[in-house]
Amino acid sequence: MIGSWRGKGVETGHPMDGLLERFGWHGKRFTGPDGAHPLVFEQTKGGVFSVNPAMIPVGFVIRHADLFRHPLAHLALSSICRRASDRPAEGAAAHDRV
Numbered sequence: 001m002i003g004s005w006r007g008k009g010v011e012t013g014h015p016m017d018g019l020l021e022r023f024g025w026h027g028k029r030f031t032g033p034d035g036a037h038p039l040v041f042e043q044t045k046g047g048v049f050s051v052n053p054a055m056i057p058v059g060f061v062i063r064h065a066d067l068f069r070h071p072l073a074h075l076a077l078s079s080i081c082r083r084a085s086d087r088p089a090e091g092a093a094a095h096d097r098v
Helices: 058-063 071-086
Strands: 003-006 025-032 035-042 048-050
Touching: 025 048
Parallel strands: none
Antiparallel strands: 003 025, 025 035, 035 048
């Protein structure tokens, strides 16, 4: 499967339920048989951008999920993610390989 996939959250009772959607998660983009961008988010002015999942401190997010539900967290993290997505890639990105 190559191309974009529009995702939808499923409630599971996990501490991170709803967080991806809160931050504008769009879905995934598959670039080839072994390549994928698993975290694709919508930009506020249209378009999408990818976030490298290796850059997300998952343990911290799980322990402090309530903090990430605060409206100011959305503004701060969205800004950081947009800036990070504008940086040119250095070689093959870790999230390009499944």
